[in-house]
Amino acid sequence: MSGINKKLIFNAFAMNTPVHLSPGQWKDPEDTSTSFQDLEHWTELAKVLEEGKFNALFIADVLGAYDVHNGNKDSAVRTGAQFPIHSPELIVPAMAAVTKNLAFGITQSTSYEHPFNVARRFSTLDHLTKGRVAINIVTSYLDSAARNHGLPEQIDHDERYKRADEFMDVLYKLWESSWSDNAKTLDKEKDQYYDPALVHEINHEGEYFKCAGPHITEPSIQRTPLVFQAGSSGPGQEFAAKHSEAVFLWGSDVNHLAKKVKSLRDLSEKLGRGRDGIKAIAGANVIVAETDELAQKKFEDLRANATKEGALVLLGGWTGNDFGKFTEDDELRLVQSNAIKSTVETYAQRHNDKDSKWTKSKLATHASVGGVHPNIVGSPSTVADIIEEWIKVGDIDGFNFGYATKPGTFIDLVKYVFPELRRRGLHWDDYPSSNDGRANLTARESYFGPGNKRLPENHYGNKFKYENVH
Numbered sequence: 001m002s003g004i005n006k007k008l009i010f011n012a013f014a015m016n017t018p019v020h021l022s023p024g025q026w027k028d029p030e031d032t033s034t035s036f037q038d039l040e041h042w043t044e045l046a047k048v049l050e051e052g053k054f055n056a057l058f059i060a061d062v063l064g065a066y067d068v069h070n071g072n073k074d075s076a077v078r079t080g081a082q083f084p085i086h087s088p089e090l091i092v093p094a095m096a097a098v099t100k101n102l103a104f105g106i107t108q109s110t111s112y113e114h115p116f117n118v119a120r121r122f123s124t125l126d127h128l129t130k131g132r133v134a135i136n137i138v139t140s141y142l143d144s145a146a147r148n149h150g151l152p153e154q155i156d157h158d159e160r161y162k163r164a165d166e167f168m169d170v171l172y173k174l175w176e177s178s179w180s181d182n183a184k185t186l187d188k189e190k191d192q193y194y195d196p197a198l199v200h201e202i203n204h205e206g207e208y209f210k211c212a213g214p215h216i217t218e219p220s221i222q223r224t225p226l227v228f229q230a231g232s233s234g235p236g237q238e239f240a241a242k243h244s245e246a247v248f249l250w251g252s253d254v255n256h257l258a259k260k261v262k263s264l265r266d267l268s269e270k271l272g273r274g275r276d277g278i279k280a281i282a283g284a285n286v287i288v289a290e291t292d293e294l295a296q297k298k299f300e301d302l303r304a305n306a307t308k309e310g311a312l313v314l315l316g317g318w319t320g321n322d323f324g325k326f327t328e329d330d331e332l333r334l335v336q337s338n339a340i341k342s343t344v345e346t347y348a349q350r351h352n353d354k355d356s357k358w359t360k361s362k363l364a365t366h367a368s369v370g371g372v373h374p375n376i377v378g379s380p381s382t383v384a385d386i387i388e389e390w391i392k393v394g395d396i397d398g399f400n401f402g403y404a405t406k407p408g409t410f411i412d413l414v415k416y417v418f419p420e421l422r423r424r425g426l427h428w429d430d431y432p433s434s435n436d437g438r439a440n441l442t443a444r445e446s447y448f449g450p451g452n453k454r455l456p457e458n459h460y461g462n463k464f465k466y467e468n469v470h
Contacts, residue, residue: 009398023310064144285370
């Protein structure tokens with residue numbers, strides 16, 4: 001046994017696009033990414049994940065093309081690097097219809113929508129999935145997204161988080177304050193479906209938003225969906241400690257990640273939520289086979305099939321740096337940009353290769369499978385050992401597992417890795433039963449255990465609950 005006294009959280013990490021984090025793998029004859037626009041593509045993936053007992057499918061999203069590389073969108077379009085990208089939430093009801101316990105984390109930007117519409121959409125989804133929805137709050141990071149919404153460039157970073165903070169207040173008021181749990185009466189004698197005295201306007205007037213209400217959607221099982229967030233900057237971590245129930249983090253290595261997790265847990269404790277009030281989820285990509293040698297061969301084959309241009313497109317979008325400006329011979333650690341030097345040093349440190357020459361081609365090779373997330377390569381026991389190390393040293397609660405090929409990477413996890421983790425007591429044999437007779441777990445219960453359907457008492461959003469307001 002591992003000595004780790006918790007069941008780990010495992011999400012599949014995907015995007016409604018032909019290329020997510022591993023450009024070029026759509027060329028693999030067994031990869032199904034070219035059918036991403038078909039509903040059956042997603043329902044079949046959901047079945048694989050449910051059979052493997054994943055906690056959730058975490059769906060990323062962006063609202064603009066990656067157009068930093070060479071100063072235009074052409075490379076993104078040519079390689080399919082997160083282009084095109086279709087709406088994430090519209091595929092969820094169909095996947096929910098063919099599963100029972102798999103949860104769905106849906107990315108939502110707070111920068112370009114009004115919270116009233118978001119609250120309505122997520123309440124509807126939470127109803128249709130029987131409570132299996134998580135909302136992944138992001139503030140967006142692409143200038144192209146800002147231009148698509150009428151702005152010349154992104155809103156300032158810190159202001160985006162101020163706006164997001166108020167956005168959440170409006171969501172909590174709509175989800176938690178607007179309706180009493182007893183508002184639905186279905187009183188045939190009175191000919192009354194809902195009691196109007198128990199449905200209230202919220203009358204929010206703030207710096208960024210005005211919203212009268214009431215919430216136009218009946219409260220769902222969770223009311224507030226499980227709140228996820230991906231951000232590790234100073235304002236991002238403060239936002240996460242206040243609002244998030246799970247945070248998606250990445251680290252160049254386990255020690256780098258451990259510092260981020262400690263900072264998050266310190267902030268959570270400071271706000272009275274305890275050190276374990278927020279689940280820390282790390283990003284990783286697993287390449288596994290029967291032996292270490294076969295896994296390494298599989299990894300090298302993936303790299304050989306990868307598209308370096310697509311990797312540079314993604315790196316440009318994530319870092320804001322145009323690697324197309326450099327020649328194939330330029331040593332990137334000698335250029336003027338500190339941001340580029342930092343990016344290269346991160347990869348050099350991860351791959352224990354600090355001394356050799358790092359060109360954009362070499363950088364692209366290392367980023368071509370899994371993007372910024374570390375690759376865990378090996379046999380089932382080797383992969384499980386590394387996962388244990390990340391849990392123990394990094395103090396994380398689970399992983400968002402990306403894919404190189406779809407659904408092959410996820411099938412390999414289910415076939416090779418999860419049985420080994422179950423043997424070590426780190427993964428459940430089956431989804432636990434709800435404790436009130438329901439047929440499925442909600443998203444929050446999948447993360448925090450049966451019975452935890454609603455926001456916890458120590459969460460900031462608790463103060464907006466109907467009984468605490470009216």
